[in-house]
Every structure is written in structure tokens, then in C-alpha cells.
Amino acid sequence: MTSDENYSIFRECLSSAIVARSEKPKTKRRTKVKRGGRKESTVTSSEVVHTERANPEELAEFIDFIASETFTSFPEDLRTLSYAGIQHDPNLSNTYIPVEKDAPLDRxxxxxxxxxxxxxVTETLSVYGLIPETTDFPDFISPVLSEYISSVTSGPPEWSATRADACEICERDWIPLSYHHLIPRGVHAKVIKKGWHDEWMLNSVAWLCRACHSFVHRMASNEELAREWFTVERIMERADVQDWAKWVSRVRWKAR
Structure with missing residues (x-):
């Protein structure tokens, strides 16, 4: 991978994190009138009606600024990290690849x-309320870096022949895609034991941008995804997914 390709992947990983933190749920409050005419406002979780989202164009510019400033500050070996690189340089693997699968980057x-x-970067994230304080930046960027490193060092998937030209949810065709296991790997054993699906279906994937990939995992648990939302068609039947796809498809940034 080239540095530009890696930047595109990093920007998508960062975008997913920023988009998730930018969403602010809005609620409908119900007013009760008690004896004596005093009013009391109450709200329950079932009364959350929609999510307030930032202007897509402004959010895209913000993401581009944070991504560019952060990525260009990385050491060169991190900016150019690749699967081939870690195969030929043990030091790269020792530095950036955790010993245990899914473990965070070494502190x-x-x-x-x-x-x-x-x-x-840190001050801007803090000012816009994406991190509480500038000192919280490591906790914010750690999962972003883990996702980026995992992406650029992964070998070619066996499902490469199924690769789509655009995200199968938002239809953006100009950003990197990742493969989403429609039946999450963590529940494969349970799926077979319960007889929910045939074994040949276990490796079914959908090609999604990272923002949509993260959204799918936020919308349902792995078990629910396996039982109810195991095809793109089923996922796209949900009103919340349709609303999300319409919104996120407008999040665009300028070419680097």
C-alpha cells in the first residue's frame, strides 16, 4: 500500500469514530401536571425520537482536517505500514502488532x-466536545489506530472475489471498503449448534465503508445480526438504516 492509500484508510477509521461521537440523541419530554398546578417534565428511553446530526459538508471538512494533521505527524513506518512490510520486517510486527488478537496498541x-x-488536533477535538480534555486523546485515538493497523496489515481475504465497487449501504464509491461478516464470527459456533443457518453461509460478507460497518455493529448485537440481519437486503429494510444511509452518503471530503 502507498502512503496515500493508507491515509484514505486512516481517514475512514477516524471518520467512523468522529461520526459516532458527533451523534446527539434528542428526546421528547412529557409534561405532567401535579396537584397545585406544578408541572414536572419526565422522559423515558422509549421516548427517544431521533438523533441530531451535524451538517454533512461541515463534518467532512472537520474530519479531513483532523485526519490530515494527525496522519502526517505519524512516523514514516506507521504511515507506510503494510501486510508485506510486517512479513519482511520483524521489528514492524513487534512494534505495531499486539501479541494477543484484538488487544490494544502497546501503551x-x-x-x-x-x-x-x-x-x-487535541485542542480542536476537545473544543468540539469529542473528547472531554486534551489528555483524553490517547483513549480516543487508540481504537482508531488499532483498526487502521489491522486494516493495512491484513492479508487478502478469501472473499476478495465478492468485492463491491461501492459501500452496499450508503453507496459511496470513492472511499475504502471493509468486509463485514453478515453472520459475525464470534457466534459461528452458536449458529451451527442452534441450526440458525447452514455452515456454508458462515462466511457471507458485505462490503461496507467503515462508518456503515460501525453503524451496523451499533444497531444490533452479534446474535441479533446473525439471526435477523444476515443479508444486506434485510439490513436495508430497517428505517434507521435507510435514514443513516441517506445522511452519511452526503458526508464528503475534498481529494487530498
Missing amino acids: SVLDSICTITPVD
């Missing part, structure tokens, strides 16, 4: 990256 490596991140 000393994370701290060294955060130390050289421009102050403008």
Missing part, C-alpha cells in the same frame, strides 16, 4: 505517537 507506542500529534 508505550501509543504514548510516543500521541506525544508528536499536533496540539491543534
Whole structure:
């Protein structure tokens, strides 16, 4: 992968995190009138009616700024990290690949990256309420880096022949895609034991941008995804997914 390709992937990983933190649920409050004419406002979880979302064009510019400033501050070996690279350089693997699967990036490596991140990045994230304080930046960027590193160092998937030209939810065709297991791997054993699906269906995938990929995992548990939402067609029947797809398809940034 080239540095530009890696940047595109990093920007998508970062975009997913920023989009998730930018959504603010709005609720409908019900007013009760008690004896004596005093009013009391109450709200229950069932009364959450919709999510307030930022202007897509402005959000895209914001994401592009944060991604560019952050990525260009990375060490060169992190900006150009690849599957081939870690196969030929054990030091790269020792530095960036956790010993245990799905473990976070080594704290000393994370701290060294955060130390050289421009102050403008951490202060901007804090000012816009995406992190409580600038000192919380490591906790914010850690899962983003883990997703980025996992993506650029993954070998070619066996499902590459199924790759789509555009995200199968939002239909954006100009950003990197990742493959989503329609039947999550974590519940494969249970799926077979319960007889929910035939074994040959276990490796069915959908090609999604990272924002849509994260949205799908937020909308339902792995078990619910396996039982109810195991095809793109079923997922797209949901009103919340249709609303999300319409909104996120408008989040665009300028070419780098």
C-alpha cells in the first residue's frame, strides 16, 4: 500500500469514530401536571425520537482536517505500514502488532505517537466536545489506530472475489471498503449448534465503508445480526438504516 492509500484508510477509521461521537440523541419530554398546578417534565428511553446530526459538508471538512494533521505527524513506518512490510520486517510486527488478537496498541507506542500529534488536533477535538480534555486523546485515538493497523496489515481475504465497487449501504464509491461478516464470527459456533443457518453461509460478507460497518455493529448485537440481519437486503429494510444511509452518503471530503 502507498502512503496515500493508507491515509484514505486512516481517514475512514477516524471518520467512523468522529461520526459516532458527533451523534446527539434528542428526546421528547412529557409534561405532567401535579396537584397545585406544578408541572414536572419526565422522559423515558422509549421516548427517544431521533438523533441530531451535524451538517454533512461541515463534518467532512472537520474530519479531513483532523485526519490530515494527525496522519502526517505519524512516523514514516506507521504511515507506510503494510501486510508485506510486517512479513519482511520483524521489528514492524513487534512494534505495531499486539501479541494477543484484538488487544490494544502497546501503551508505550501509543504514548510516543500521541506525544508528536499536533496540539491543534487535541485542542480542536476537545473544543468540539469529542473528547472531554486534551489528555483524553490517547483513549480516543487508540481504537482508531488499532483498526487502521489491522486494516493495512491484513492479508487478502478469501472473499476478495465478492468485492463491491461501492459501500452496499450508503453507496459511496470513492472511499475504502471493509468486509463485514453478515453472520459475525464470534457466534459461528452458536449458529451451527442452534441450526440458525447452514455452515456454508458462515462466511457471507458485505462490503461496507467503515462508518456503515460501525453503524451496523451499533444497531444490533452479534446474535441479533446473525439471526435477523444476515443479508444486506434485510439490513436495508430497517428505517434507521435507510435514514443513516441517506445522511452519511452526503458526508464528503475534498481529494487530498
